[in-house]
Structure formats: structure tokens, C-alpha cells
Amino acid sequence: MSADLERTPRNLLVSERSSFLDxxxxxxxxxxxxxxNYKVCVLLxxxxxxxxxxxxxxxxxxxxxxxxxxxxxxxxxxxFLETVRQGGVSGLSYRTRLDExxxxxxxxxxxxxxxxxxxxxxxxxxxxxxxxxxxxxxxRFVVCVDLTDSSMAPGGRGYQRLVTGLTSRLPLxxxxxxxxxxxxxASVQALLSRYDWSEHRPEVSRCSLTDxxxxxxxxxxxxxxxxxxxHRLLEWLGAVHAAVSCENxxxxxxxxxxxxxxxxxxxxxxxxxxxxxxxxxDVQKLIQEIRVYLSVSPPGSASWASxxxxxxxxxxxSWGGEEHGVLRGGDNFLSLMMFPDQSYxxxxxxxxxxxxxx
Amino acid sequence: xxxxMDLNVNYTADTSRLQSLxxxxxxxxxxxxxxxxxxxxxxxxxQEIPAPTAISKVMDPLPIVQGRSRPIRxxxxxxxxxxxxxxxxxxxxxxxxxxxxxxQPTTEKLFHAACMIYDVDIICISVTEKLPFFFxxxxxxxxxxxxxxxxxxxxxxxxxxxxxxxxIANAVCLMETCKGKSVILSSAAEKPLDLRGPYDITNxxxxxGLSDGExxxxxxxxxxxxxxHAETRKTASGIIYTVKSCTDWPPADCEAPAAKRARPQxxx
Numbered sequence: 227m228s229a230d231l232e233r234t235p236r237n238l239l240v241s242e243r244s245s246f247l248d249x250x251x252x253x254x255x256x257x258x259x260x261x262x263n264y265k266v267c268v269l270l271x272x273x274x275x276x277x278x279x280x281x282x283x284x285x286x287x288x289x290x291x292x293x294x295x296x297x298x299x300x301x302x303x304x305x306f307l308e309t310v311r312q313g314g315v316s317g318l319s320y321r322t323r324l325d326e327x328x329x330x331x332x333x334x335x336x337x338x339x340x341x342x343x344x345x346x347x348x349x350x351x352x353x354x355x356x357x358x359x360x361x362x363x364x365x366r367f368v369v370c371v372d373l374t375d376s377s378m379a380p381g382g383r384g385y386q387r388l389v390t391g392l393t394s395r396l397p398l399x400x401x402x403x404x405x406x407x408x409x410x411x412a413s414v415q416a417l418l419s420r421y422d423w424s425e426h427r428p429e430v431s432r433c434s435l436t437d438x439x440x441x442x443x444x445x446x447x448x449x450x451x452x453x454x455x456x457h458r459l460l461e462w463l464g465a466v467h468a469a470v471s472c473e474n475x476x477x478x479x480x481x482x483x484x485x486x487x488x489x490x491x492x493x494x495x496x497x498x499x500x501x502x503x504x505x506x507x508d509v510q511k512l513i514q515e516i517r518v519y520l521s522v523s524p525p526g527s528a529s530w531a532s533x534x535x536x537x538x539x540x541x542x543x544s545w546g547g548e549e550h551g552v553l554r555g556g557d558n559f560l561s562l563m564m565f566p567d568q569s570y571x572x573x574x575x576x577x578x579x580x581x582x583x584x
Numbered sequence: 585x586x587x588x589m590d591l592n593v594n595y596t597a598d599t600s601r602l603q604s605l606x607x608x609x610x611x612x613x614x615x616x617x618x619x620x621x622x623x624x625x626x627x628x629x630x631q632e633i634p635a636p637t638a639i640s641k642v643m644d645p646l647p648i649v650q651g652r653s654r655p656i657r658x659x660x661x662x663x664x665x666x667x668x669x670x671x672x673x674x675x676x677x678x679x680x681x682x683x684x685x686x687x688q689p690t691t692e693k694l695f696h697a698a699c700m701i702y703d704v705d706i707i708c709i710s711v712t713e714k715l716p717f718f719f720x721x722x723x724x725x726x727x728x729x730x731x732x733x734x735x736x737x738x739x740x741x742x743x744x745x746x747x748x749x750x751x752i753a754n755a756v757c758l759m760e761t762c763k764g765k766s767v768i769l770s771s772a773a774e775k776p777l778d779l780r781g782p783y784d785i786t787n788x789x790x791x792x793g794l795s796d797g798e799x800x801x802x803x804x805x806x807x808x809x810x811x812x813h814a815e816t817r818k819t820a821s822g823i824i825y826t827v828k829s830c831t832d833w834p835p836a837d838c839e840a841p842a843a844k845r846a847r848p849q850x851x852x
Contacts, residue, residue: 235796323652326585327652361798361801361805362765362801363801363805365804365805365808366585554783554787
């Protein structure tokens with residue numbers, strides 16, 4: 227039993243080393259696979275304030291809507307379905323816990339995924355599968371519906387069954403976060419006007435750090451000691467973003483995390499984080515701007531930059547639209563470390579109840 | 585998985601302490617708590633089973649569970665600490681006002697009887713002393729088949745180091761016999777500081793020998809099945825059985841020997 231206690235919960239980490247200049251790099255498709263992004267954290271060493279083009283990229287993240295107590299049958303409304311068929315609409319239920327409540331996700335390709343507990347699934351009466359992460363008893367079920375399919379056209383059998391289920395048998399109402407493609411606001415005005423909704427911009431917070439210990443040398447060289455141990459690197463990066471002190475002083479029992487050896491002290495660093503329902507286009511644009519920043523900065527100052535993209539913990543789908551679950555934590559994130567020679571080191575991580583990242 | 589529940593929160597006569605206990609439980613993320621009235625019959629004087637106070641008198645409105653939009657659900661539970669077979673009376677009327685019924689047997693014979701015969705929902709494993717008996721596979725499996733669960737409470741472990749040893753020893757002993765099935769973990773909290781969050785209790789389950797999935801079930805799905813078992817136990821107190829009565833009597837002057845007339849079946 228003691229050997230079991232030393233193990234932390236299972237997690238999956240896929241590391242990849244490549245370059246933006248390489249034709250065959252999959253970075254943009256990998257970024258697209260993480261559908262629902264909650265937070266992007268950027269760490270720029272030797273930088274005290276963000277350059278202007280980076281600032282403008284950070285401030286122009288597109289906004290998203292929060293609709294309170296949206297009944298789910300509204301997602302099957304004829305007008306809304308037209309907008310969904312054009313693509314780009316994504317939505318997620320807000321303040322629902324994946325291991326306790328019923329959660330809903332609408333992916334940009336038109337797939338609606340409902341993660342329901344046993345009673346709700348039995349009440350709804352629509353075809354679904356037991357969750358892959360059920361332990362002994364089947365207590366969680368997943369209903370996956372493709373809204374662009376012909377059987378889900380209004381009047382189709384599948385559509386009728388789902389609509390009757392959501393209106394009479396299981397009238398689910400959740401708070402819903404929705405992000406629309408550019409210019410899509412007009413088409414859902416009818417839907418929004420019926421409920422209490424608000425528009426939000428992603429929240430940006432900047433923090434300038436001084437005297438930060440950072441592992442060195444950080445290069446994309448595969449034989450460098452640190453890049454061959456991604457867990458320690460990611461642990462240090464996480465500690466910096468979570469503002470956890472890495473000093474491990476003898477008088478403090480809060481954290482015993484340390485910066486991996488060998489390390490050097492940075493005089494300045496900039497830590498920026500953006501929270502909200504973030505869209506892929508904004509994240510790709512931000513990465514482009516950081517690449518530009520790295521290539522024009524004088525050599526010796528910025529030798530790397532890191533971007534970490536966190537997915538929602540309570541979203542029913544994660545990597546590639548596959549099912550996601552929460553055992554003790556539902557972390558799914560992507561960490562990109564970029565270097566001035568346009569090469570990068572990519573880590574894709576998933577928790578215990580998850581499929582392997584692509 | 586289902587919602588997180590803590591099925592053992594000790595009752596105190598001090599209303600404000602009970603209120604802060606329920607508020608802390610809702611803040612930590614528990615969607616259901618059960619207020620536990622412990623009844624320990626002694627030989628010396630006749631004691632009465634305490635009657636549960638209505639929840640609306642304790643706290644109204646109930647606090648909302650953190651992170652969700654529903655208020656916390658509060659149930660009533662009775663635990664009978666048994667040192668003799670006469671302490672549990674199966675047909676007692678007082679048991680009906682409680683939602684959950686638990687026994688804490690102190691001898692092997694009582695444990696066997698509780699597992700196989702008694703109509704209860706939860707069997708508590710004592711944490712304040714080293715168990716005087718060993719768990720045998722047969723009664724434990726019998727209890728699991730009947731839908732009973734075994735409960736390990738952890739707040740004694742927080743308060744005292746000797747009880748921490750006993751809790752872990754007894755719990756590990758239980759897990760070896762029942763293989764991690766049908767176990768619930770709950771606090772026996774007397775003050776709000778004794779409560780811990782559901783994910784922390786999942787980690788505590790690992791210390792007791794449960795696996796990751798089993799430990800999480802011990803705080804969620806197994807508790808849900810206990811509450812459902814209690815509901816069915818309360819409602820299945822009688823079965824109505826009606827049969828159409830035969831209205832044609834045999835003629836009086838027939839040759840057949842006198843036989844008992846078929847009585848119309850009464851409702852039972």
C-alpha cells in the first residue's frame with residue numbers, strides 16, 4: 227500500500243519538438259484540438275513591459291456571452307440551428323461540475339455533447355453510451371448528437387425525440403457560455419433577447435516579476451538536461467504562473483517546489499494571463515505576435531518565451547472532441563515553449579480520465 | 585459519478601453550531617448531509633430514542649452548495665450503538681421519522697446479525713478502539729448483497745493521534761475483507777473545523793487501502809445508493825395483494841365430502 231501512496235494520480239504527457247518553419251508541423255491542428263480554452267498564460271523573460279503589438283493582440287481578444295438559466299431545448303431552435311450549421315459557434319455550460327452535475331458542450335463543428343448522471347439520462351430517453359470512465363457502477367452517461375446531420379434537421383425523427391426529451395421529460399436549464407464567430411451576434415439576438423444575458427471580454431492581468439529563478443540553459447536541444455525531463459520544467463512553469471514561491475525556505479511549509487538545477491536569475495520577467503472563453507483564432511494570433519517579438523528582439527535578451535493554454539476542467543469534451551472526465555482534477559493543457567530560431571518545444575497534457583492528446 | 589454527500593454530521597443541541605456545520609458543508613461542496621442522532625441504550629435506565637428536529641426549524645433557507653445552484657439537502661439519521669441484541673427493535677415506531685438507519689455493533693455476534701438480518705442501511709465501524717473481532721468474508725458479503733454499506737468516519741482521526749491509528753487499522757482491516765466495495769467515508773463532525781472537502785476525503789481513502797476510483801465512489805455513488813436503499817426500506821413496509829374472489833359456492837347437496845369453502849382473499 228505504501229508504494230501506491232507515492233504515486234501521484236495518473237497523467238498523460240505528450241512532448242514534441244519541432245519548428246515553425248518545418249512544413250510538416252502540426253502545431254495549428256494540435257491547437258485546434260483543445261476546444262474549450264479557459265486561460266492562456268504567457269511568460270516572457272527579460273522583459274519588463276509588453277511591446278505594443280503584443281499588447282494590442284492581448285486587448286483584442288473577442289468577447290463571449292454568458293446566458294443565465296438557458297433551457298437546453300433552445301439550442302435546438304430552428305434559427306439557432308441555422309447559425310450552428312454555418313460553423314464556428316461554440317458553447318459550454320457554466321458552473322456545472324463534471325463529476326456531479328449534468329454538463330453540456332457545443333463544439334464548433336456542430337456536435338452537441340451532453341454528460342448526464344444516471345437519473346437524468348434515464349429521464350431524457352435519448353440514445354447514449356455509458357461514460358468510459360465509470361468505475362464499477364454505471365453512473366455517468368454521454369449523449370452525443372451531431373446537429374449538422376440530416377436526421378437532426380427540424381422535423382426529423384432524432385430532432386423530435388431530443389426536443390420532446392428536453393422540453394417535457396428533462397427540462398434542463400444551465401448557465402451557458404457562448405462564443406460566436408465574428409459578426410455572428412446578430413443571428414442569435416432573438417435567442418438572447420428571451421433570457422438574461424451579458425457580454426464579457428476576456429480578463430487580462432499582467433504582472434512584472436523581478437529576480438526570478440529560471441532554469442538554464444533553456445534550448446530546444448534534445449540533449450539538454452532539462453528538456454529531457456518535461457515534468458520538472460512544467461512544474462516550475464506552473465509554480466511561476468500560480469505565484470508559488472520556489473525558494474523552499476526551511477520556515478515555510480506551504481511549498482517545497484524548487485527551480486530545477488542548473489538555474490540562473492532573471493532580472494525581469496513579464497507574466498500575462500487572459501481568462502475567459504477564448505477562441506482559437508485569438509490564441510493563434512497571440513502566438514504569431516510572440517514569434518515576431520522573439521525574432522526581432524536583440525540576441526542575448528529574450529532566449530525563449532512560453533505560452534500555456536488551459537482547457538476548461540469541467541468540459542465534457544477535451545482533446546479532439548473525445549470524452550473528458552474528472553477524477554481528482556480535470557486538467558488538460560498545452561504548453562508551448564518558443565525559441566528565437568523558430569523552433570519550439572510542445573507539451574500536451576491530460577489528466578487521469580482523458581484520452582491521449584494527439 | 586453522483587453528487588458528494590457526507591452522511592454523518594453529529595447533532596448538537598446548540599443550533600448555531602449546527603447551522604455553521606451545515607454552512608461549512610455546503611461551502612466545501614457537499615450536496616447532501618445527514619444529521620446523525622446517536623442513541624446508546626444502557627441497562628441502567630430506560631432511554632427514549634430522540635426525535636429529530638425538523639430541518640426548517642434548524643435553518644431556513646438552506647445554504648446553496650458552492651459551485652452549484654441548488655441548496656444543500658439535509659437528512660436525518662439515527663445510529664444505534666448496540667452492545668446487546670435487544671437494543672435494536674425492528675418494528676419500533678420511532679425509527680420511521682428518520683431517513684437513514686445505522687447500527688454500530690460491538691461484538692462479533694451482533695455484527696453478524698446486523699449484516700445478515702437487521703433491516704438497516706449503514707453499519708458503522710468503530711474508530712475509538714481496536715476492533716474486538718475480525719471481519720469474516722461471509723457476513724460482509726451477505727451485507728453487500730443486501731445493499732448495506734460499511735461506514736468509516738474520519739474526524740476522530742483529526743482530533744487525536746491514538747484514534748488516528750485505530751481508524752486506519754480498522755479501516756484497512758475492513759477493506760481487505762470487503763475489497764473496497766460498499767464503503768462510505770464520512771466525518772462524524774462535531775464542529776465545523778472537523779469537516780474536510782470531498783477531494784481530500786478521496787485522498788484519505790487511499791490511505792485506507794482503496795483505489796482512486798473506489799475512494800471517489802465512497803464519497804459519491806455509494807452514498808447515493810445508501811440514500812436510495814433507505815427510501816425503499818421505508819416504503820416497502822407492506823405489499824397489497826388482491827385476487828378476484830370466486831363467487832360461486834359448491835351446491836349443498838353434492839356427494840363430495842364437506843370441504844372447506846374457498847374464502848375470498850383478504851388484502852394483506
